[in-house]
Amino acid sequence: MPNGRKVIIILLIFVGILLLIFTALEISGHCLVAKNRSFWASYLNDQRLDTRTFNQLVKRNDSLKKKMDNYSPKGVYIVIDTAYNLIFLRKGSVTLTQATVSCGSGNVLEDPQGNRRWVFDTPRGEFAVQSKLRDPVWIKPDWAFIEEGKEIPSKFAEERYEEGVLGDYALGFGDGFFIHGTLYTRMLGRNVTHGCIRVGDEALKTIYKEALIGTKIYIY
Numbered sequence: 001m002p003n004g005r006k007v008i009i010i011l012l013i014f015v016g017i018l019l020l021i022f023t024a025l026e027i028s029g030h031c032l033v034a035k036n037r038s039f040w041a042s043y044l045n046d047q048r049l050d051t052r053t054f055n056q057l058v059k060r061n062d063s064l065k066k067k068m069d070n071y072s073p074k075g076v077y078i079v080i081d082t083a084y085n086l087i088f089l090r091k092g093s094v095t096l097t098q099a100t101v102s103c104g105s106g107n108v109l110e111d112p113q114g115n116r117r118w119v120f121d122t123p124r125g126e127f128a129v130q131s132k133l134r135d136p137v138w139i140k141p142d143w144a145f146i147e148e149g150k151e152i153p154s155k156f157a158e159e160r161y162e163e164g165v166l167g168d169y170a171l172g173f174g175d176g177f178f179i180h181g182t183l184y185t186r187m188l189g190r191n192v193t194h195g196c197i198r199v200g201d202e203a204l205k206t207i208y209k210e211a212l213i214g215t216k217i218y219i220y
Helices: 003-071 142-147 201-210
Strands: 076-081 086-091 094-102 108-110 117-119 125-128 131-134 137-139 161-163 169-172 178-180 197-199 216-219
Touching: 086 201, 094 201, 108 142, 169 201, 178 201, 197 201
Parallel strands: 076 216, 178 197
Antiparallel strands: 076 086, 086 094, 094 197, 108 117, 125 216, 131 169, 137 161, 169 178
């Protein structure tokens, strides 16, 4: 075969190979572009869905917050944590006073002469200030005499009345329970009472001043 013809055939083969390569690259490029377009379309769609979901969650959160605000106490209220022996005087979300207190011991006392039994726990739940007393006098109940090993006096006997043990102020919230002062300040922070809440002088003075008849008390 003449040399010129060989050269032409080689060139034709080379051109054909180049055409095949370019065709393959073009097809691959179209596929890649198509895949990229599909990816970005999907991504943008997901972003729209996420934004829509986020907005819905924000609206739902705002709605729940408004409902919670409606249930929140208005004005001044008192919160007592019996586990950690703490009292909080709050106004809305602001804490006006916080102090260490003493709450119920949980001890049990039984009447050896009868079938009565007392459990010295601070009650839990929602209450309200029912009375406000200055220089309160403690009217000792039957269990106080049993605990001391003494004979129980008549209902209105003079020995039932004891001054000075409840501090300068007392706030009653029902069934003989009070928030009051104490002579035993060294015991604050411990569960040692018969159910009442003992408070130090300064905190008690503030609480007495700010709380009104009807002020809510939340104990847990």
